[in-house]
Amino acid sequence: MTDEPVPTDLGRLWRLPDRARLGRPAELDVERVVRAAVDLADRDGIGAVTLTEVASTLGFTKMALYRHVGSKNELFELMSDLALGSAPEISSEPGQWRTGLRRWAHALRQVLLAHPWLAQLPISGPPRGPHSIGWLDAALRALAATELDWATKVGIVMLVDTHVRQSSLLTQQLADARQGTGLEEADVNQNYGAALARLVDPGTFPQAAALFASPLFQSPPDDPADGDFVLGLELILDGVAAEVGGQA
Template sequence: MTDENQVSAEVTLLWGLRETVRRGRKPSLTVAEITRAAVEVADAEGLAAVSMARIAAHLGNATMTLYRYVKSKDELLLLMADAALDGPPDLPDDVDWRTGLTLWVKGVLTVLRRHPWAAQIPVSGPPMGPNNLWWFDRALRALAGTGLEEEDKVGVVMGLVTFVHGELRLSIDLSASYAENPEAFGRQYGMALARVVDARRFPALSRVIATGIFEGDVPYDEEVEGAFALNLYLDGVGAFIERRTAGREGRTPDGGPEREGRSSGTGPEEDRSSGTGPEEDRSSGAEPEREDRSSGAGGRAGAAPKPPGPVGGPGGSDA
């Protein structure tokens, strides 16, 4: 784009800013109607059934008519990816960040499981569609009272997006497989592992097998599996928030009160008896302590990355 005030074709499409080419008769369709029809076909027959010709037939129109509103199948998928995300739930004003993000994740997964085909649409850019940005905003709002900087909030939400994508795709596939053959998830699996796993080559896995954890038939429960992984991630977020905000709150990263006369000798307010104050001998190599942004949950070096969105879509603009 040569004009910085211009926006991409995907943005104009998603936000209804595109002018429809008008030739001949008055337009008989809208982008919203085409999108709804595509979602209906995908819900009933799967994403593979979606094509411009199939959607046109569903609407009772000629295929070429659709191209007056949507230029390609990629654009259609872009619209579908955003449409799959119904509006996010309103979070209570007094909810804490952990409860808020938990509700957010459960909400995203609930909505997208109604449209399992959405997990098959590739993620190729940051969130841009109205629904995607709506969900993005809700997650950021849940972190409002944490004291995190804005770029750190984005990092935390993007970690959740990664979790949602993995959880959604795995739960859809595994639930379908479990429905076909539940035994493959329990005793059959344990017997197969016992047969092929050699303790010398797979010592850690062998110790797990020896506990008998795979010998019973344990039902696959996507809610239980997802909750465990989500709690692990949120535990990490909690530690990250504590570490990021410790200095501003006058507390050390481990949660204890900060001491004034530190003997470490690496800060401007240290105990002068250590001989390593602000005017210390530079040859000692002591440098001011800095937090490595590349470590910890959600930590990043430099500016925040351009995030993928909750669902994703072709064209590099939808989540």
């Protein structure tokens, strides 16, 4: 271990006290700024979140925010960690890795659906904040009783995390596209299948024509996005099972 100081942005993520300002009461702090930004994103989307707008919401100037948040990118990282919240409790008992990863994935999906802007944020690096580290630890806990090496465990967590985020982002984008139409996703899929069934020539595109004529589009499920998410997750977990060596 070294005595090198913690970088300022990392210290803010972990809410370390600023020794230069100890004893000086402040009207504004990192927590208040980030919570205001999260509330703004939840209400108006991530595009509405600027340092100027957050400052205005709090009744301060943009320059006042720079004492607590160094940049817009840093604000996004702070927002992401706060919105993630606490990770679910995951068992590390032998043979329970699949149940644990499944629970972790579904819990993360619920967070992303509650905060749609989270999946839209760019990934600028590995997890660094206390909540993101907590989610990483929970996923690794699910794999703790396996004999996988660290690189494989991290790769599995990244794969599951990517699936959850991409699935959530697709769900949001499709929902945005339906805004104002009054249609549910099942209705859109049914209309899509009916239109393409009339256009696609079985002689030219035999498999696509059979698909559009199938019950999948004639009677689509009420929540196809959820079904697609579960199917993708279970296929990933099947692959993990092969890597683990058949552990259930």
